[in-house]
Amino acid sequence: MLHRSVNDTLGAGSVDSMRVAGGHDLIRVSGARENNLRDVSVEIPKRRLTVFTGVSGSGKSSLVVNTIAAESQRLINETYSAFVQGFMPALARPDVDVLEGLTTAIIVDQERMGSDTRSTVGTATDVNAMLRILFSRLGEPHIGPPNAFSFNVPSVRAAGSITIGKGSGKTVRKTYSRAGGMCPHCEGRGTVSDIDLTQLYDDSKSLAEGAITIPGYKKGGWAVKAITESGFVDPDKPIRDYSETELADFLYREPTKVRMLDMNVTYEGLIPKVKKSFFSKDRESMQPHIRAFVDRAATYIACPDCGGTRLAEAARSSRIGGISIADACEMQISDLAEWVRGLDELAVAPLLEALGRTLDSFVEIGLGYLSLDRPSGTLSGGEAQRTKMIRHLGSSLTDVTYVFDEPTAGLHPHDVQRLCDLLLRLRDKSNTVLVIEHKPEVIEMADHVVDLGPGAGKAGGHVTFEGSVEGLRASDTTTGRYFGHRASLKPSVRAPSGALEVRGATTHNLRDVDVDIPLGVLVAVTGVAGAGKSSLIGGSVSGRDGVVTVDQSRIRGSRRSNPATYTGLLGPIRKAFAKANGVKPALFSSNSEGACPNCKGAGVIDFEMAIMVSVPVICEECGGKRFQGSVLDHKLAGRDISEVLAMPVSEARDFFAGGDSRVPAAYRILDRLARVGLGYLSIGQQLTTLSGGERQRLKLAIHMAGKGGIYVLDEPTSGLHLADIDHLLALLDGLVDSGKSVIVIEHHQAVIAHADWVIDLGPGAGQDGGRVVFEGTPADLVAERSTLTGRHLAGYVTPG
Numbered sequence: 001m002l003h004r005s006v007n008d009t010l011g012a013g014s015v016d017s018m019r020v021a022g023g024h025d026l027i028r029v030s031g032a033r034e035n036n037l038r039d040v041s042v043e044i045p046k047r048r049l050t051v052f053t054g055v056s057g058s059g060k061s062s063l064v065v066n067t068i069a070a071e072s073q074r075l076i077n078e079t080y081s082a083f084v085q086g087f088m089p090a091l092a093r094p095d096v097d098v099l100e101g102l103t104t105a106i107i108v109d110q111e112r113m114g115s116d117t118r119s120t121v122g123t124a125t126d127v128n129a130m131l132r133i134l135f136s137r138l139g140e141p142h143i144g145p146p147n148a149f150s151f152n153v154p155s156v157r158a159a160g161s162i163t164i165g166k167g168s169g170k171t172v173r174k175t176y177s178r179a180g181g182m183c184p185h186c187e188g189r190g191t192v193s194d195i196d197l198t199q200l201y202d203d204s205k206s207l208a209e210g211a212i213t214i215p216g217y218k219k220g221g222w223a224v225k226a227i228t229e230s231g232f233v234d235p236d237k238p239i240r241d242y243s244e245t246e247l248a249d250f251l252y253r254e255p256t257k258v259r260m261l262d263m264n265v266t267y268e269g270l271i272p273k274v275k276k277s278f279f280s281k282d283r284e285s286m287q288p289h290i291r292a293f294v295d296r297a298a299t300y301i302a303c304p305d306c307g308g309t310r311l312a313e314a315a316r317s318s319r320i321g322g323i324s325i326a327d328a329c330e331m332q333i334s335d336l337a338e339w340v341r342g343l344d345e346l347a348v349a350p351l352l353e354a355l356g357r358t359l360d361s362f363v364e365i366g367l368g369y370l371s372l373d374r375p376s377g378t379l380s381g382g383e384a385q386r387t388k389m390i391r392h393l394g395s396s397l398t399d400v401t402y403v404f405d406e407p408t409a410g411l412h413p414h415d416v417q418r419l420c421d422l423l424l425r426l427r428d429k430s431n432t433v434l435v436i437e438h439k440p441e442v443i444e445m446a447d448h449v450v451d452l453g454p455g456a457g458k459a460g461g462h463v464t465f466e467g468s469v470e471g472l473r474a475s476d477t478t479t480g481r482y483f484g485h486r487a488s489l490k491p492s493v494r495a496p497s498g499a500l501e502v503r504g505a506t507t508h509n510l511r512d513v514d515v516d517i518p519l520g521v522l523v524a525v526t527g528v529a530g531a532g533k534s535s536l537i538g539g540s541v542s543g544r545d546g547v548v549t550v551d552q553s554r555i556r557g558s559r560r561s562n563p564a565t566y567t568g569l570l571g572p573i574r575k576a577f578a579k580a581n582g583v584k585p586a587l588f589s590s591n592s593e594g595a596c597p598n599c600k601g602a603g604v605i606d607f608e609m610a611i612m613v614s615v616p617v618i619c620e621e622c623g624g625k626r627f628q629g630s631v632l633d634h635k636l637a638g639r640d641i642s643e644v645l646a647m648p649v650s651e652a653r654d655f656f657a658g659g660d661s662r663v664p665a666a667y668r669i670l671d672r673l674a675r676v677g678l679g680y681l682s683i684g685q686q687l688t689t690l691s692g693g694e695r696q697r698l699k700l701a702i703h704m705a706g707k708g709g710i711y712v713l714d715e716p717t718s719g720l721h722l723a724d725i726d727h728l729l730a731l732l733d734g735l736v737d738s739g740k741s742v743i744v745i746e747h748h749q750a751v752i753a754h755a756d757w758v759i760d761l762g763p764g765a766g767q768d769g770g771r772v773v774f775e776g777t778p779a780d781l782v783a784e785r786s787t788l789t790g791r792h793l794a795g796y797v798t799p800g
Contacts, residue, residue, distance in 0.1 A: 026044065026046060027043070027045075029043075030098035033096065037062050038462055044068075044450070045432075046399075047427070048448055050446060052449075053452070054451055054479065058452040058454075058455065064403055065107060068401070071094050072102045104397075104400050104401065106392060108389055113377060117375060117377075120374060120376055125391065126391070133348075149311070149315045151182050151310035151311050154182040154184070160173070194298075196296070196297050199296045204240060207228050211239055212227075226265065226267065250269065252272070278294050331371060337368075362390060365418070368766065369765035397431075410529055416441045419442075420441065420442060423445075450465070451477050457648055478721070489778055490753075500544075500741075510535050510770045521756035526758060527761035530765030537712055541712060541743065548703045550699050550716075551699075561688075562682075562685055563682075563683050564684060572669075587631050588627075590602075601626045625642035646682060648679060649680070668705070669701075672701040675731055676701045678697055700713070711735060713742065732744070752781075754778075758789075760787050760789045778793065
């Protein structure tokens with residue numbers, strides 16, 4: 001039911017305070033049907049801060065990002081010439097009846113930045129470009145233009161003859177050179193790769209005893225026989241006893257034709273063979289055990305020529321006041337901002353002002369602990385989102401619609417208020433700010449609130465409330481009921497069954513950290529953003545035997561990928577259909593024999609229209625069901641395969657639980673998906689439509705079937721509504737009670753209060769962090785109040 005009043009509709013102020021001017025002060029949405037939206041109609045005030053709330057999967061992103069922002073960007077693209085549009089991504093019109101009052105939309109989402117090794121914080125924010133200009137003007141000795149300081153530009157020298165095509169044509173000799181800053185050894189990557197030989201073989205054994213530990217190289221198998229029968233090595237001698245020549249032949253020999261096993265074959269050393277078989281392939285497409293081997297065997301060390309700076313010697317030699325551009329990029333940004341402010345050069349005053357303003361924005365937004373040479377792919381989702389905000393904070397544009405998707409992700413409660421102030425600043429410059437958020441602190445400052453629900457997936461997609469924060473608090477919606485929710489400390493905590501020792505941890509900003517992480521309990525690792533939480537757990541815990549790490553990294557897949565294919569659920573379902581109907585399992589795959597021949601199993605046919613967006617039209621032959629008609633004649637308990645794939649997880653779990661459709665293997669997978677809070681997802685939904693929190697929980701559901709004894713979760717509350725936190729805590733308790741150890745990197749006070757043990761890092765971020773400032777129970781953390789986390793937790797939990 002929609003809860004709203006006349007005054008509530010326009011937010012905290014009265015109707016008169018909203019400066020209505022001919023009806024152009026509202027964004028009007030009518031009949032929105034993107035994803036799970038059910039003919040949603042809503043009016044959003046312009047030049048105000050509107051927060052969209054609702055449980056995960058209720059339709060917030062579908063309304064804000066996929067409807068309002070998407071249509072704004074599509075309309076802007078249409079203002080360009082047809083020639084320019086041909087080079088731009090084609091955008092389809094959202095499924096909505098009416099959209100009025102749109103302004104230019106800028107989306108600042110949580111998608112992690114590109115993982116290309118050449119992309120850094122400095123290049124992603126254009127700060128490096130300004131630094132390159134600065135050093136090309138003031139650096140001594142002068143080595144050339146800005147490109148001479150770019151690690152993405154190689155130095156080029158060429159000479160030769162060219163023919164000038166005018167008159168009778170004349171051949172002249174020309175020379176060409178370009179000064180680039182790229183280190184020629186590592187080609188601007190900063191690291192060089194190698195292979196850890198100890199992960200390839202056990203040198204105490206002979207080949208006949210199974211010395212090779214590479215996947216697929218079984219003792220007596222063809223891959224090993226190709227080495228033992230080659231005549232280059234002694235199969236009965238331990239590898240450590242090989243002569244220098246034997247070891248070179250075993251590891252590095254170039255392809256050589258030899259006669260073995262009564263046939264002519266090509267023998268090749270183990271290292272080039274492994275590089276071709278494993279390291280030249282896409283990591284994400286590998287099977288899990290192959291990916292684990294590659295991760296173990298690949299080693300990356302700082303380039304010995306440039307020391308990891310990525311820059312050529314000439315670029316490192318040019319300095320301003322004793323500081324090279326490599327030194328500047330290695331500095332903590334807050335320190336770099338101070339250094340820039342200390343430069344007094346009238347010739348580059350405008351540049352220094354712009355550079356200083358951008359660096360100050362980093363500090364202001366809570367990212368002053370980063371350095372410009374930090375690879376952008378290593379930033380968390382929250383850090384990446386705030387980094388994208390940098391370029392907008394100083395913008396002079398007004399009447400812009402800014403869209404933020406959970407901007408508090410990855411932020412400690414200490415930093416949330418600072419972010420709220422920045423959002424208000426954007427609003428006060430006469431911009432419309434639309435924020436998708438769950439945190440009460442952000443909802444509190446809204447001028448207008450739109451709550452979607454009442455549930456998730458098919459149970460959501462309705463506007464259940466529009467109005468002021470006070471109206472939301474008084475409403476009988478899920479968000480309203482949980483708005484004032486507070487956690488309580490547990491009366492008792494579990495006793496640990498052991499400890500995971502970490503000694504001398506120095507990853508990133510860690511200061512030689514020694515800590516014992518209790519096992520058999522729920523451990524919360526806390527601290528402000530940049531304190532060293534991920535450095536401690538990622539650098540010293542993840543990767544150990546028995547440790548399962550579940551993060552929010554993007555799941556790779558096309559529109560043909562869905563939870564059923566990703567989790568392996570489709571396998572037992574296909575077998576059940578095949579057994580019930582006496583046909584082949586391949587018929588029940590839309591990517592195999594059962595695919596509709598007209599749309600090739602896609603369900604839609606894309607009609608290309610040159611420079612215009614391609615139009616996806618539902619396949620007339622299969623009606624969008626993706627399967628041949630004959631395949632849909634085969635039923636399992638009265639349902640065809642397309643009907644089963646359209647089921648939500650919770651319904652599918654009940655379907656496969658018993659009766660004629662009982663499939664224990666499918667039920668177990670579906671039960672895990674439901675237990676992690678994904679009961680509303682359709683098992684055939686495209687993976688590309690899942691949020692970061694949904695991706696993490698999907699991966700957790702898969703790992704729950706594994707044999708790992710220690711689970712590491714990176715901010716599992718990301719994307720979760722207040723009402724879903726209790727469900728998550730019950731899941732974590734279930735894992736611990738089943739004998740697992742659970743370590744969560746978390747900021748949410750409800751999770752910290754529920755933990756058995758807290759490890760708090762800090763006291764600050766970057767060089768001001770990297771230390772363990774508290775170890776103990778949540779009750780002790782609240783009682784001491786000696787850290788930022790302790791003080792904020794004390795203010796959150798219910799007294800007594």
